[in-house]
Amino acid sequence: MLRLENVNAFYGHIQALHEVSLEVSAGEIVCLIGANGAGKTTTLMSIMGVVSTPQGKILFEDEDITGRPTPSIVHKGISCVPEGRRIFPQLTVMENLDMGFYPRRDRPAEFEEDLERVFQLFPVLKERKDQLGGTLSGGQQQMLALARGLMARPKLLLLDEPSLGLAPLLVEQVMESIVEINKQGTTVLLVEQNALMALEISHRGYVLETGAITISGDSQELMANAQVRSSYLGA
Amino acid sequence: MGNSRLRNICLVIIFVLLACAEPLITSRFYKFVLALAVINVIMVTGLHVIFGLTGQIFMGMAGFWGIGSYILALATTKMGLGFWPALILSSVGVGFMGVVLGIPTLRLKGYYLSITTIGFGEITRFILMNWSAVTGGVFGVFNIPRPHFGGFVLTNDAHFYYFSLALAAILAVVAAILEDSKYGTAFKGVRDDELAADAIGIDSTGIKVMAFVTCGLFVGIGAGLYSSLLTYISPEVFTLEESFRFVTMVLVGGIGFLPGAIVGAVVLTFLPEMLRFLQAWYLAIYGLIVLGIVIYQPGGIAGALQGFLERRRLARGEGKQYGTA
Numbered sequence: 001m002l003r004l005e006n007v008n009a010f011y012g013h014i015q016a017l018h019e020v021s022l023e024v025s026a027g028e029i030v031c032l033i034g035a036n037g038a039g040k041t042t043t044l045m046s047i048m049g050v051v052s053t054p055q056g057k058i059l060f061e062d063e064d065i066t067g068r069p070t071p072s073i074v075h076k077g078i079s080c081v082p083e084g085r086r087i088f089p090q091l092t093v094m095e096n097l098d099m100g101f102y103p104r105r106d107r108p109a110e111f112e113e114d115l116e117r118v119f120q121l122f123p124v125l126k127e128r129k130d131q132l133g134g135t136l137s138g139g140q141q142q143m144l145a146l147a148r149g150l151m152a153r154p155k156l157l158l159l160d161e162p163s164l165g166l167a168p169l170l171v172e173q174v175m176e177s178i179v180e181i182n183k184q185g186t187t188v189l190l191v192e193q194n195a196l197m198a199l200e201i202s203h204r205g206y207v208l209e210t211g212a213i214t215i216s217g218d219s220q221e222l223m224a225n226a227q228v229r230s231s232y233l234g235a
Numbered sequence: 236m237g238n239s240r241l242r243n244i245c246l247v248i249i250f251v252l253l254a255c256a257e258p259l260i261t262s263r264f265y266k267f268v269l270a271l272a273v274i275n276v277i278m279v280t281g282l283h284v285i286f287g288l289t290g291q292i293f294m295g296m297a298g299f300w301g302i303g304s305y306i307l308a309l310a311t312t313k314m315g316l317g318f319w320p321a322l323i324l325s326s327v328g329v330g331f332m333g334v335v336l337g338i339p340t341l342r343l344k345g346y347y348l349s350i351t352t353i354g355f356g357e358i359t360r361f362i363l364m365n366w367s368a369v370t371g372g373v374f375g376v377f378n379i380p381r382p383h384f385g386g387f388v389l390t391n392d393a394h395f396y397y398f399s400l401a402l403a404a405i406l407a408v409v410a411a412i413l414e415d416s417k418y419g420t421a422f423k424g425v426r427d428d429e430l431a432a433d434a435i436g437i438d439s440t441g442i443k444v445m446a447f448v449t450c451g452l453f454v455g456i457g458a459g460l461y462s463s464l465l466t467y468i469s470p471e472v473f474t475l476e477e478s479f480r481f482v483t484m485v486l487v488g489g490i491g492f493l494p495g496a497i498v499g500a501v502v503l504t505f506l507p508e509m510l511r512f513l514q515a516w517y518l519a520i521y522g523l524i525v526l527g528i529v530i531y532q533p534g535g536i537a538g539a540l541q542g543f544l545e546r547r548r549l550a551r552g553e554g555k556q557y558g559t560a
Contacts, residue, residue: 050433074436086431088424090491098417099424103436105417152436 001026001187002047002078002156007056009039009046016042017054018212024156029178029188031198031219033232034208040191041083043208044158047189048080049073060156074103077155083191084164085145089134093125096133096144100151110153117184118147121177139170146177156187163194175201195232199223207232239415241544245494246411250404253501257396265508266392267464272504273399274461279484279500280403280410280493281453286482287491288414289446290426292345295336295352296481298359299451301473303329303458305363308376308468318382322459329455333447341443344429356478363470375469379462399460406453410493413449422446423491487528489537498536 002024009017017039024030032040046054053067065073079100088096097118101111119126122143128136133144142162149157159178163171171194179201182188192198199205199219207215207228215228222228253273260266278300285293303325310321340351363370370376381389382398389395413419424432425439432439462468484503488495506524510517532539 045434048434050430069438070433071436071438079436080434082431082434086428086434088427088431090427091420091423095420095423098420099432099437100435102417102421102424148435 001061002189003057003059004043004047005057005059007043007046007054007058009042009051009054011051016211017046018210019056020208020211020213022206022213022216024187024189026155026187027182027185028204029182029190029202031190031192031202031205032208033192033195033198033205035231036193037210038208039211040208041160042211044080044160044189044191047073047078047158071103074152074154077153078158079149079152079154079156080158081145081149081160081162083160085138085141087133087136087141087144087148089132091133092130093133093136093144094129096148097125097129097151100148103152114151114153118150121150121180122147139166139173142166142170142174143177146174146181150181150186154186156189157181159188159190161191161193163192163197171197195228196223199233238541239411241540242411242414242493245540246407246497249494249497250400250407253400254397257393263392265505266396268505268508270392270396270399270464271461272501273396273403274457274464275481275484275500275504276403276497277399277406277457277460278454279481279488279496280406281450281457282481282485283491283493283496284410284413284422284453285446285450286485287493287496288419288422288426289443290490291443291446292349292482293352293447293450294349294475294478294482295354295356295359296454297473297475297478298336298352298356299329299332299454300458300461300477301356301359301363301470302332303455304462304468304473305370305376306455307459307462308379309369311380312376312378318380318463322382322456325459325462326452326455329458330448330451333449333451334444337444337447341440341447353475353478356473356475360470360473363473370470373469373471375467376462377467379466379468381463381466382460395464399464402456402460406456407493407497410453414493418442418445426491483525487525487535489535489539492535492537495535495537495540 004020004022007017007020008015020043032043034040042051045051047058049068049070057064058066060076060078065076088099097115101114124140125144125147133141136144162174166174175197178188190198190202199222202219204217205219205222206213215222215225256269260269282293282296285291306325306328307321310316310324311318336355340348343351364373381395383389389398421437421442424437425442429439480503484499485496487503488499507517507521510520513520
């Protein structure tokens with residue numbers, strides 16, 4: 001479904017990604033783990049076309065989307081839940097969801113259906129639909145960010161650190177909803193520092209170190225891998 | 236501030252008060268200031284879209300205002316256009332300036348955008364001053380006509396005032412409708428978090444260009460009326476100081492709340508005139524008042540109003556607006 005071939009990305013003269021190649025097949029949860037500054041977010045932002053034009057090839061459903069403008073990428077079926085949630089604090093929950101639907105505003109008929117779906121996944125959002133986004137708790141904001149991403153009805157959902165800054169119980173809840181979203185047919189590329197959680201819920205994983213993929217394989221295998229265990233699982 | 240009912244109620248109250256104010260003012264000078272205030276209301280409605288809703292600190296209002304004023308002035312006096320086509324031309328012309336200014340500068344964010352728009356305003360003033368063959372240079376443009384309905388010309392200042400007020404009300408309604416639309420939400424999304432808006436597929440550059448164009452269309456109408464009210468314009472009016480004054484109107488009103496910006500426009504049109512008896516001191520006092528508002532009421536008029544409503548609701552024991560914690 002998504003394939004990166006030898007992608008390089010730069011911030012000015014500094015190279016952030018070195019020949020990154022990875023693949024996500026339809027129906028999978030694939031995780032990308034690694035330390036701070038390894039290039040995980042840069043990888044997602046390169047896919048979304050948000051930061052600097054990357055070199056190499058990014059293919060989505062066999063179509064080259066490298067360096068395309070973000071709205072057209074979202075239109076093709078990729079949507080992103082950015083790091084730190086980045087919901088719109090001065091907009092209500094409902095307006096935040098409206099914004100998620102914005103790229104599909106030419107199909108207003110589907111709005112109710114999608115809204116129903118995200119409210120079913122996150123009932124708390126329905127309760128608080130008229131509340132300003134900024135007044136939600138951290139966990140609720142993360143749910144709102146996920147819901148906003150889903151309103152674009154993506155085939156592929158990119159998640160950047162959904163566990164960031166959440167209490168352990170909430171992390172578990174968010175991870176469960178990611179599994180549920182995947183079961184409902186959305187493919188997920190998950191970027192996480194919480195490597196254990198990410199590997200537990202994903203099918204396959206990639207390890208990113210200083211801008212390059214160093215290890216990849218089934219999540220079960222990675223969890224058993226000695227290097228992964230010592231570097232990322234603290235075992 | 237996403238309370239559109241509160242906004243609509245406030246708008247109705249403000250426009251009714253403005254309509255009642257004209258006969259109550261006896262001085263001819265203050266009647267004139269009132270008309271200027273309503274023209275500023277129209278222009279600040281434009282600024283509200285780009286600054287209040289979309290969050291772009293636009294410091295080039297004097298540029299938009301100057302261009303709009305000159306388009307109407309030159310179209311009526313030199314090209315022989317009637318008032319109405321000239322007014323449409325000044326609106327569309329400044330709207331087009333929104334594109335011209337927008338596309339190259341909108342990749343700039345925050346302070347960089349502000350500084351660029353300051354440059355835009357200043358360049359506009361210098362062009363108006365020095366392109367004498369077209370603009371008449373420092374001597375300005377004379378004999379700009381008043382609006383007319385058929386043979387009825389609005390030479391009477393009161394008639395002109397009510398005509399401007401009607402236009403201001405219509406434009407405020409247009410701005411309110413825009414604010415409540417999908418695009419209004421997108422404006423606010425870009426204001427809240429531009430990167431997030433980009434990441435979820437909102438074309439933030441396109442949204443900002445749209446906001447600039449909308450601002451231009453509104454300001455063009457206000458600027459055209461300004462030319463027509465004064466019947467004489469010259470370039471030295473359209474200074475950076477005026478651009479700051481428009482931004483201050485929005486700040487005093489409370490960012491993102493249209494009735495606040497409108498009250499801010501009226502207050503900041505009258506305040507300098509009323510403080511004029513202080514002569515050299517007036518700028519200092521004016522500055523202190525504005526500073527006081529920013530320090531003690533950073534939410535502006537809107538913040539004060541919402542604080543008041545919230546306290547009243549609590550006093551009535553209705554508790555917080557949202558039930559379960």
